[in-house]
Amino acid sequence: MTREEGGGALRKLADDVMVLGNGFFNYYVVGKKEAAVVECGTMAGAAIFARQWEELADKPRIKYLVAPHSHFDHVCGIPLLKQLFPEARVVASATADKIMSREKIVKAMFANDREVSRAYVRAGFLKEEPKPQVETLDVELVVDEGDALEIEPGVRLEILEAPGHTPCSIALYYEKEGMMFTSDAAGYPVDEDLISPVFFQDYDLYVETLQRLMTYPTQAVGVAHGVIPEGQKVEEFYRRTLEATEQAFAFIADRLNQGASDDELAQELYHRFIRGGMAYYSRDTMLSSEMLLIRSVRRKLQGTDGKGGS
Numbered sequence: 001m002t003r004e005e006g007g008g009a010l011r012k013l014a015d016d017v018m019v020l021g022n023g024f025f026n027y028y029v030v031g032k033k034e035a036a037v038v039e040c041g042t043m044a045g046a047a048i049f050a051r052q053w054e055e056l057a058d059k060p061r062i063k064y065l066v067a068p069h070s071h072f073d074h075v076c077g078i079p080l081l082k083q084l085f086p087e088a089r090v091v092a093s094a095t096a097d098k099i100m101s102r103e104k105i106v107k108a109m110f111a112n113d114r115e116v117s118r119a120y121v122r123a124g125f126l127k128e129e130p131k132p133q134v135e136t137l138d139v140e141l142v143v144d145e146g147d148a149l150e151i152e153p154g155v156r157l158e159i160l161e162a163p164g165h166t167p168c169s170i171a172l173y174y175e176k177e178g179m180m181f182t183s184d185a186a187g188y189p190v191d192e193d194l195i196s197p198v199f200f201q202d203y204d205l206y207v208e209t210l211q212r213l214m215t216y217p218t219q220a221v222g223v224a225h226g227v228i229p230e231g232q233k234v235e236e237f238y239r240r241t242l243e244a245t246e247q248a249f250a251f252i253a254d255r256l257n258q259g260a261s262d263d264e265l266a267q268e269l270y271h272r273f274i275r276g277g278m279a280y281y282s283r284d285t286m287l288s289s290e291m292l293l294i295r296s297v298r299r300k301l302q303g304t305d306g307k308g309g310s
């Protein structure tokens with residue numbers, strides 16, 4: 001079964017780091033006897049993870065489920081993962097915790113998530129839609145810049161604030177193996193040719209976060225979606241994602257200056273950036289995401305991004 005068929009992408013990235021998921025969404029298991037799962041994904045993604053987990057011979061005890069930011073496709077897998085690992089504690093930032101405890105928002109997230117499940121069933125990746133016992137997202141451990149998750153002796157994940165994609169985003173750095181788990185903070189490498197920039201919160205913060213993350217010695221970038229940059233590709237990835245970010249900003253700014261409407265521009269961005277795993281998300285969800293990019297550019301152009309523009 002290939003990655004595109006929703007099949008296994010289970011492999012080792014380092015001695016004590018495994019990647020699971022279907023390649024559209026990556027789950028990282030960090031630790032050997034005791035471990036953290038970094039990324040919680042969608043319900044559909046968690047169902048694929050559960051399938052792969054079952055086939056795994058040496059299973060570590062999962063202590064933590066890390067939700068590096070609170071977008072629906074990074075948290076709605078939590079109920080299924082909690083069923084699989086009842087002892088594991090859900091970890092997120094304080095801002096993510098606030099968002100994930102708001103009933104109305106959580107309800108909307110699960111509605112979006114069900115669209116992905118349906119698309120996965122239609123595509124044949126899953127036989128049926130996963131049905132979780134609950135649809136709540138309880139954060140059990142709030143973490144902040146400077147904290148660290150001690151997984152097992154020698155395995156430690158440092159928490160870094162990583163704003164720009166969202167205000168609630170964190171990255172996790174595993175120094176021993178040179179792994180930087182960026183979630184969506186460094187963009188979405190769809191394939192060898194395309195990185196989708198996702199500066200939804202703020203363009204400048206997004207660029208600052210990228211510039212900060214790239215200063216850490218890194219052997220692999222644990223992106224949530226798509227191709228995982230490894231070895232010599234790491235430096236190239238950071239360079240390309242910065243370029244893609246600047247180019248997207250310039251493109252949106254140009255089209256706004258030419259008088260393009262937000263709707264028209266969102267459609268153009270949709271055609272430009274939505275490929276690979278994102279194509280299984282609902283079109284409305286993706287168009288709203290593109291709208292966030294447009295607003296982010298407009299805020300910077302108007303100097304209303306809290307930094308007085310540039």
Ligand SMILES: [Fe+2]
Pocket residue numbers: 069071165184
């Ligand atoms: Fe995201």
